[in-house]
Amino acid sequence: MEINQQRIKKAQALMRDQGMVGIMIMNRDDYRFFFGETRVQPRAIIPAFGDPVFICFKAEVGELRAALGDQQIKVFSHVGEQMANVSKTFRKLAEEFPEGLSPGKSPLKVGMQMWFGTPAFLVDLFRKLNPDVELVPSDPVLDELRMVKQEQEIELLRKAQSIAGLGMDRARELLVPGITGREIATEVTYTLLKAGAEGTSTPLHINIGVRSCWIHGKVDDSAIREGDLVVIDLTPMYRGYCANLARTFVVGQPDGRQQLLVEAYLEMISATREALQPGVTVGRLDRIGREILAKHGLEEYHLKGISHGIGLRFEETPASTIMPAHITVKLRENMVMTIGHTILAIPGFGGVRFENLYRVTPEGGQILFDYPVDFIVG
Amino acid sequence: MEINQQRIKKAQALMRDQGMVGIMIMNRDDYRFFFGETRVQPRAIIPAFGDPVFICFKAEVGELRAALGDQQIKVFSHVGEQMANVSKTFRKLAEEFPEGLSPGKSPLKVGMQMWFGTPAFLVDLFRKLNPDVELVPSDPVLDELRMVKQEQEIELLRKAQSIAGLGMDRARELLVPGITGREIATEVTYTLLKAGAEGTSTPLHINIGVRSCWIHGKVDDSAIREGDLVVIDLTPMYRGYCANLARTFVVGQPDGRQQLLVEAYLEMISATREALQPGVTVGRLDRIGREILAKHGLEEYHLKGISHGIGLRFEETPASTIMPAHITVKLRENMVMTIGHTILAIPGFGGVRFENLYRVTPEGGQILFDYPVDFIVG
DSSP, X not given: OOOOHHHHHHHHHHHHHHTOSEEEEOSHHHHHHHHSSOOSSOOEEEESSSOOEEEOOGGGHHHHHHHHTTXXXXXXXXXXXXXXXXXXXXXXXHXXXXXXXXXXXXXXXXXXXXXTTSBHHHHHHHHHHOTTEEEEESHHHHHHHHSBOOXXXXXXXXXXXXXXXXXXXXXXXXXXXXXXXXXXXXXXXXXXXXXXOOOBSSOOXXXXXXXXXXXXXXXXXXXXXXXXXXXXXXXXXXXXEEOOEEEEEEESSOOHXXXXXXXXXXXXXXXXXXXXXXXXXXXXXXXXXXXXXXXXTOGGGOOSOSEEEOSSSSSBSSOTTTSGGGGGXXXXXXXXXXXXXXOEEETTTEEEOOBEEEEOOTTSOEESSOOOOOOEEO | OOOOHHHHHHHHHHHHHHTOSEEEEOSHHHHHHHHSSOOSSOOEEEESSXXXXXXXXXXXXXXXXXXXTTXXXXXXXXHHHHHHTHHHHHHHHXXXXXXXXXXXXXXXXXXXXXXXXXXXXXXXXXXHHOTTEEEEESHHHXXXXXXXXXXHHHHHHHXXXXXXXXXXXXXXXXXXXXXXXXXXXXXXXXXXHHTTOOOBSSOOEEEEGGXXXXXSOOOOSOBOXXXXXXXXXXXXXXXXXXXXXXXXXXXXXXXXXXXXXXXXXXXXXXXXXXXXXXXXXXXXXXXXXXXXXXXXXXXXXXXXXXXXXXXXXXXXXXXXXXXXXXXXXXXXXXXXXXXXXXXXXXXXXXXXXXXXXXXXXXTSOEESSOOOOXXXXX
16 A cells, blocks of 8 residues: 555645545545556545544454554444544544634535445435535546646556556457457457457457447447447556547458448547647537537437546546546646547437547647557458 | 336335335446346436336436336436435326335435445435425335245355355365465355356455454455464355355364354354344344354354344345334344354454354244355365
8 A cells, every 4th residue: 555645735735725624535546546456346545634534444454454554544333434534533533623723513515426436325325324414526636636647657557558558459359240249359358358358348348230329338148240330448447547549440341331331430539639738628529529510411320428528447547438527627738638438320220430549739639559440350 | 238127116106104205226237126127327216107218318218218118207317316316206106106115205205226236425415406306215014025036046146055055165175374365365266256156245254363353354464374263254245145155174183162153153154044034133133153152162252143034135134233212123924134243352362153044834944055064174
């Protein structure tokens, strides 16, 4: 475990700006960001001043204390009890805040991550057990810290993406008529894990034939037929960082519509990549994509959300398909974004996607790992 | 896709008993239960009367309509729009309810699953966009339908558990000093997928040495040393049904404390298994476990939650470590329960678990798949 004091200090300054007494961490990615480790059921409090407070089950106290070393850190013995006492803990911590900064008797504003990993019933329970706490999204603190990536983070994303590339190589060589999505997924998963992936941040997508239309994806026992579109999306994680590599293949010779979809998509990526500069919004990127599709007569198939942030979480700010307000977030230099998040699909026919990771620079998106677009197989 | 009309009819009767206008399905397991298929981002409404309403993205309409065949089913074109209009849809559906059963102008009571798979921000959004809907847990409907298993469900759970057994065989043969948890996990994952698993419902647990204390588990690069306790928990899914097989191994000769923990755990399982009869509560099972541990002088290490329901979801009712109120739920014949959910751990030393699936019968728990307890390796 490596407690990142610099990140904690920056987060605390932001919490104070936001009037938060602290943030409650219950997610893998925030925990890893501050403490350098992936813990199952991560639970910690970072108050606006002072040291973090770790929370763990009784059986795990000895192991956690050993990992924490000499740090002056409180360890609680029971999560249920602790959940019920979060407001009390924050109030006690706040008593030690420097004079004039104590929140007093008003409701305590506590930040928490509110994305896919935070279950509704836990939040409902938290609110019920802590009626004097106002729970707010921790994004104003964490986004500021996490959106722009440090060099070492970019290297880890590049490494994750290169592992995805090995998986895609394996998938491509297996693409022959008769093989099932599940058979491909089994071999690709094995390749990813052997190459050092810690698992994947989403299930593999191996979307075959008409199911290449899917926005999301899955794996099943349907077999590939000659002429099928196959969309493959791989999301291995490496030291907590998430890859996102999608490719579309045609098994055999593409027909005119397949060819058109691929060409339009690649043109959309190219234009979006050029625009991936500081100051640009993802809303602007979507409009660029729409213009390209309109040129090809495909505007009616346009979907919003061509690009999203990525890092320790598979989708992070800006991620406009999850948080619509992100459409106006301005890109900054050294953010890492995907391009190719949305499917370009003709309902009932099929769809295509090609997705890569890019660093935002004043010269446009700089690709992190340049995996070939080589979509005709066999 | 196979729409199970019988289950829908039973669910509708229960909804009417509960005064619900319908349930909103947003989870893999409920969707699979009613419609026989795993869909990514499953979205459907089952009203208290009439046919289900499916919701899907525009790009997926063609594919979904083909899968649904001749069914008279409405397909919506936009999820965001639909989320915003759920109450309108329910109100419209309710207008067609038989006379006297319309909920009129009062708040519409809509059921939704509220477990780990339902994110807080979606529920918050739902509540904001549908202020005239009272969102309630759908458990009173779904539990009634899903707790007691049909024969074909028990066969699928047995099959899932047998796949876990193949994974455990593979893990056991790899257990030698020097191998890492990650190396074992890579090979075991490959074995599970090759044997037909659709993935796992939790990450693999390969908890080594002092980390065998963990309540939950993970995989990392730490290597096994002679004398280590290793707790392995495998949760492959087969046709949507979840396995749960845990074993503890000692690499080399166990010391006295390791031996004591294992013996006490096995005795706890044996006593719990005998008591796994209709009418018994999981609270009672926990008390039985505590008595056994007290006899061995290990009472202080007792944790609640020795047993939980399992089926299409990894933990389903009763699951008292998630939903404390379940402690009083009475078992019924042909429910399937795990025994061995909790760790028996001495903090800072290590822990043990052995977990299997059992059918509840008047003669006690009937094991679904009898995998050996053979804990000394090498």
